[in-house]
Amino acid sequence: MKRIALLLALLALATxxxxxxxxxxxxxxxQMLIYxxxxxxxxxxxxxxxxxxxxxAGLFGIAAYAGAVLINNGHNHLVVAFGALxxxxxxxxxxxxxxxxxxxxxxxxxxxxxxxxxxxxxxRWISLTNGDNGISINTRPxxxxxxxxxxxxxxxxxxxxxxxxxxxxxxxxxxxxGAALRGARDQPRRMTALGYNVWLTRFLAFLFSGFWSGxxxxxxxxxxxxxxxxxxxxxxxxxxxxxxxxxxxxxLLGPIAGAVLVIVxxxxxxxxxxxxxxxxxxxxxxxxxxxxEGLVPGCVRLWRxxxxxxxxxxATAALRQEGGR
Amino acid sequence: xxxxxVRDLHKSFGxxxxxxxxxxxxxxxERRLIIGQNGAGKTTLFNLITGELRIDSGTVTLFGADIxxxxxxxxxxxGLARTYQIITLFPxxxxxxxxxxxxxxxxRLRWNPLVRLDxxxxxxxxxxxxxxxxxxxxxxxxxxxxxxxxxxxxIEIAMALAQNPRVLLLxxxxxxxxxxxxxxxxxxxxxxxxxxxxxxxxxxxxxxxxFAERITVLxxxxxxxxxxxxxxxxxxxxxxxxxxx
Numbered sequence: 001m002k003r004i005a006l007l008l009a010l011l012a013l014a015t016x017x018x019x020x021x022x023x024x025x026x027x028x029x030x031q032m033l034i035y036x037x038x039x040x041x042x043x044x045x046x047x048x049x050x051x052x053x054x055x056x057a058g059l060f061g062i063a064a065y066a067g068a069v070l071i072n073n074g075h076n077h078l079v080v081a082f083g084a085l086x087x088x089x090x091x092x093x094x095x096x097x098x099x100x101x102x103x104x105x106x107x108x109x110x111x112x113x114x115x116x117x118x119x120x121x122x123x124r125w126i127s128l129t130n131g132d133n134g135i136s137i138n139t140r141p142x143x144x145x146x147x148x149x150x151x152x153x154x155x156x157x158x159x160x161x162x163x164x165x166x167x168x169x170x171x172x173x174x175x176x177x178g179a180a181l182r183g184a185r186d187q188p189r190r191m192t193a194l195g196y197n198v199w200l201t202r203f204l205a206f207l208f209s210g211f212w213s214g215x216x217x218x219x220x221x222x223x224x225x226x227x228x229x230x231x232x233x234x235x236x237x238x239x240x241x242x243x244x245x246x247x248x249x250x251x252l253l254g255p256i257a258g259a260v261l262v263i264v265x266x267x268x269x270x271x272x273x274x275x276x277x278x279x280x281x282x283x284x285x286x287x288x289x290x291x292x293e294g295l296v297p298g299c300v301r302l303w304r305x306x307x308x309x310x311x312x313x314x315a316t317a318a319l320r321q322e323g324g325r
Numbered sequence: 326x327x328x329x330x331v332r333d334l335h336k337s338f339g340x341x342x343x344x345x346x347x348x349x350x351x352x353x354x355e356r357r358l359i360i361g362q363n364g365a366g367k368t369t370l371f372n373l374i375t376g377e378l379r380i381d382s383g384t385v386t387l388f389g390a391d392i393x394x395x396x397x398x399x400x401x402x403x404g405l406a407r408t409y410q411i412i413t414l415f416p417x418x419x420x421x422x423x424x425x426x427x428x429x430x431x432x433r434l435r436w437n438p439l440v441r442l443d444x445x446x447x448x449x450x451x452x453x454x455x456x457x458x459x460x461x462x463x464x465x466x467x468x469x470x471x472x473x474x475x476x477x478x479x480i481e482i483a484m485a486l487a488q489n490p491r492v493l494l495l496x497x498x499x500x501x502x503x504x505x506x507x508x509x510x511x512x513x514x515x516x517x518x519x520x521x522x523x524x525x526x527x528x529x530x531x532x533x534x535x536f537a538e539r540i541t542v543l544x545x546x547x548x549x550x551x552x553x554x555x556x557x558x559x560x561x562x563x564x565x566x567x568x569x570x
Contacts, residue, residue, distance in 0.1 A: 171438070171439060171441075174441045174443065175437060175438045175439060175440055175441065175442060176434045176435050176436075176437050176438075176440065176442045176445070177435065177436055177437055177438040178438065178442070179422070179425070179426060179429065179442050180426070180429065180435050180436075183415060183426050186415050186416075186417070187413055187414070187415055189377065189413065190409075190414075190415075191426075192377070192397045192398050193375060193377065193397060193398075193401060193406075193407055194398075194401055194426065194427050194430030194488070195399075195401035195402050195430035195431050195488070196398060196430050196435060198398075204436075
């Protein structure tokens with residue numbers, strides 16, 4: 001049943017540009033995939049490592065800015081991809097070394113500060129970032145000769161990257177390293193006594209998380225063909241964190257559901273509801289009150305409760321029928 | 326060569342001295358009991374030996390190797406394992422996963438992000454064996470949160486034993502247990518082979534005296550009496566500390 005549902009969902013996603021028709025909605029779906037990759041990367045830290053960060057938009061933006069600068073300097077897309085991701089991972093390492101000196105609220109505040117430094121650089125280092133005007137690019141890659149200039153082609157490219165991300169996350173979570181990371185989240189003192197290097201475990205998880213944020217940032221650059229300081233602002237980090245928390249931390253589907261929810265509210269509902277921010281806020285309040293574990297685990301819990309309540313009723317009815325005979 | 330040796334250990338928290346010139350020498354295979362009133366510094370001594378707290382001065386050696394400067398995680402790799410007075414497990418995980426995490430701590434596999442943990446058959450086999458050793462194999466797939474307090478004490482011991490330690494530090498392993506559970510845990514500890522040196526902190530003197538070969542009495546961070554069961558029981562300082570006479 002679960003597998004059939006998964007296959008149907010994959011089939012629907014793979015064929016989305018064919019049945020959705022309007023390229024506007026194809027673009028919205030592409031955005032959902034990009035932000036789902038960002039949220040999945042962030043979930044490694046927030047969900048599996050228990051480290052809440054508010055600086056990931058900085059890493060997302062660094063990949064996009066590095067990609068834009070490399071493209072505008074005439075490099076080919078392979079160099080751009082490797083270069084942008086290498087820069088992102090290197091900056092992530094610096095972020096991690098500094099942020100992991102703190103724990104709890106201290107960790108959050110350091111990530112906020114680091115994210116704001118990136119925003120400051122994007123805003124004020126005009127010779128490199130073009131400041132508030134941002135950087136435009138006039139190209140998209142053409143892997144295997146397939147141009148991504150068309151909305152549907154870009155969607156499919158993002159979909160492939162999205163599938164790779166989900167697979168990478170699934171393997172990571174089920175691995176010994178994933179188990180060690182969750183152990184370090186739940187009982188760091190015990191893990192140290194058991195022989196684990198908790199700091200290094202968290203550091204490597206930070207790098208992994210930063211890498212996927214970089215992948216999302218690069219796709220964002222190709223999607224918008226533009227990057228500006230707005231993409232690295234604190235509100236962008238908060239939005240990514242809300243995607244993870246709203247969907248359900250430490251789950252694979254949660255961050256994806258959270259990304260879909262936020263993009264629907266931001267890009268679809270905003271066309272019909274003037275105060276869409278208010279509605280989004282109200283939805284988050286409802287999630288926190290009624291499903292504090294997040295949308296996906298919350299729905300699973302309600303579904304289980306509903307089905308277990310139905311089962312005894314069915315059993316009682318069957319017994320009554322037996323008794324009546 | 327001693328299994329565990331602590332020499333002239335000092336530790337203070339600000340103006341509060343919690344360990345003053347503590348000396349402890351435990352022979353290989355020995356069963357040592359550390360007793361003392363609440364606040365005597367027993368658990369602090371364990372934390373200093375395992376490296377969870379940094380010592381102010383003094384040395385700690387494990388089978389002749391100086392581990393004073395070694396990180397806590399490194400000491401686990403050198404054969405030092407411990408249990409906690411306040412049970413410290415992974416409550417959301419199954420018993421099997423708890424013991425697997427313990428085994429994984431000493432394995433290079435812990436860095437591997439590419440293989441499935443539930444397909445590491447050797448590791449899982451060892452984890453099942455460790456659970457069988459403490460009589461909990463039938464609960465292997467049950468989450469720790471759904472087990473009794475006594476079972477959790479045994480999981481703690483299973484996790485420590487799974488690492489094949491050379492020196493095992495047991496911090497009040499009978500705390501909070503019923504009389505029957507205490508008997509079970511004592512049998513379990515008594516069954517640990519002599520290859521494992523055991524140092525145990527315990528308040529329950531009836532159970533603990535049965536186990537101990539030598540006893541160290543701590544009082545306000547200092548070793549005041551050390552000797553065999555008979556020597557310690559007869560010593561006037563022990564009586565003074567415990568009976569106030």
